[in-house]
Amino acid sequence: MDSILVLTHADESGSALSKASLEAVTAGMELAGKLGAGLAIGVVAADAAAVHALAATGARLLAVTGAEFAQARYGSDAAACEAICRAAQASLVLAPGSSRLARVAASVAHRLGGCIDTHISAVAVNGGIEAARWFYRQRVEAVVSRAARPWFLLLDAGTHAAYAGAPAAVEAEQVAVTLPPLRTTVSGFRMPAQDAQTIRPDAKMLFVAGAGWTKKQPDGQVHAEEAGKLILGFLRATGASLGSSKSLVDQGSEGNFVLPFLTHLNQIGQTGSTPRHAKGLATCCHGEEPHVVGWRFIGARRAISLDPNCGWTRGKADVVYIADAFPVIARLNALLEAKKA
Numbered sequence: 001m002d003s004i005l006v007l008t009h010a011d012e013s014g015s016a017l018s019k020a021s022l023e024a025v026t027a028g029m030e031l032a033g034k035l036g037a038g039l040a041i042g043v044v045a046a047d048a049a050a051v052h053a054l055a056a057t058g059a060r061l062l063a064v065t066g067a068e069f070a071q072a073r074y075g076s077d078a079a080a081c082e083a084i085c086r087a088a089q090a091s092l093v094l095a096p097g098s099s100r101l102a103r104v105a106a107s108v109a110h111r112l113g114g115c116i117d118t119h120i121s122a123v124a125v126n127g128g129i130e131a132a133r134w135f136y137r138q139r140v141e142a143v144v145s146r147a148a149r150p151w152f153l154l155l156d157a158g159t160h161a162a163y164a165g166a167p168a169a170v171e172a173e174q175v176a177v178t179l180p181p182l183r184t185t186v187s188g189f190r191m192p193a194q195d196a197q198t199i200r201p202d203a204k205m206l207f208v209a210g211a212g213w214t215k216k217q218p219d220g221q222v223h224a225e226e227a228g229k230l231i232l233g234f235l236r237a238t239g240a241s242l243g244s245s246k247s248l249v250d251q252g253s254e255g256n257f258v259l260p261f262l263t264h265l266n267q268i269g270q271t272g273s274t275p276r277h278a279k280g281l282a283t284c285c286h287g288e289e290p291h292v293v294g295w296r297f298i299g300a301r302r303a304i305s306l307d308p309n310c311g312w313t314r315g316k317a318d319v320v321y322i323a324d325a326f327p328v329i330a331r332l333n334a335l336l337e338a339k340k341a
Ligand SMILES: Cc1cc2nc3c(=O)[nH]c(=O)nc-3n(C[C@H](O)[C@H](O)[C@H](O)COP(=O)(O)OP(=O)(O)OC[C@H]3O[C@@H](n4cnc5c(N)ncnc54)[C@H](O)[C@@H]3O)c2cc1C
Pocket: 209, 210, 211, 212, 213, 215, 217, 244, 245, 246, 247, 248, 267, 268, 269, 270, 271, 272, 273, 283, 284, 285, 286, 287, 288, 289, 290, 291, 294, 304, 305, 306, 307, 310, 323, 324, 325, 326
């Protein structure tokens, strides 16, 4: 009989669990329910109060807490996760595929003599346990089952709802950790200004800019500067994440004007990323197949294009506005600003 451990960690506050961790908790509870298996949840956090969010899960709670675990660091995180796994003795370990756990999970699995699969999007019980993941840019779905235990599964973010049971004061079993010499000190964070940080995986909406923004418009002129202002205004007002078509981000290498806040990291598609957001709005983008491949996990799709024969109108979007995106986004931004004020 399998038993389940969910490994979780705190967010930047140190006292609350990260959203991806709460998603892993949901996955663990669902799987434990299907298997009728015991469930333990392990927490790595600076503050022991981080476990309060799990009070209503009814799971066995294990925690490694203290100042050494405030920041992500390979040595301390791997030791903490190993200690929790040894205390829980679970045969299945579910963990969020966050940068913090992705960095240590494979080595923890190795230390426990187990094996690991990453980018898991679903876990099902079908005779045995089956973990699903996508390959080849989300075109091929594989279902993996293994006899080896402990089996670690790193879950992709956005594949489960975040657990949201009522928090209450609760104490977890504190797990002792023998730390190795810590050679890495985290001295702080250096990150781009909020405006420059355009890729926001947790945003509800994805806004995609296509090459049309920097093409000659009906007046025969290019309005790239205005395009940049409109796009950034929309992102500011909505908190949306910014994606791009390949054509738009490639323009720089062809010597054309580029929107300065876009890089290849923003590119969505077959050779770009496959983000997960509840909604997506494509603007000035043609909706060609290699681009739309990256929209596979976007729940509701809308597009604004001048071309009534664009790919979006051919079944790739739920709603298509055949309109000039410049005045549409300008009006939308004005309405959003008015609503805020
Ligand atoms: C192997 C391979 C892999 C690829 N991988 C990717 C990938 O990962 N991602 C990707 O994006 N592409 C990818 N491509 C390229 C893809 O096929 C398209 O060429 C690209 O997505 C087109 O980008 P676009 O729609 O922004 O530009 P365009 O095709 O130039 O379309 C611009 C659109 O903007 C519209 N427009 C212009 N002005 C306005 C306005 N004022 N208001 C509204 N609409 C306006 C036009 O009508 C037009 O429909 C790949 C291609 C290949 C062969």
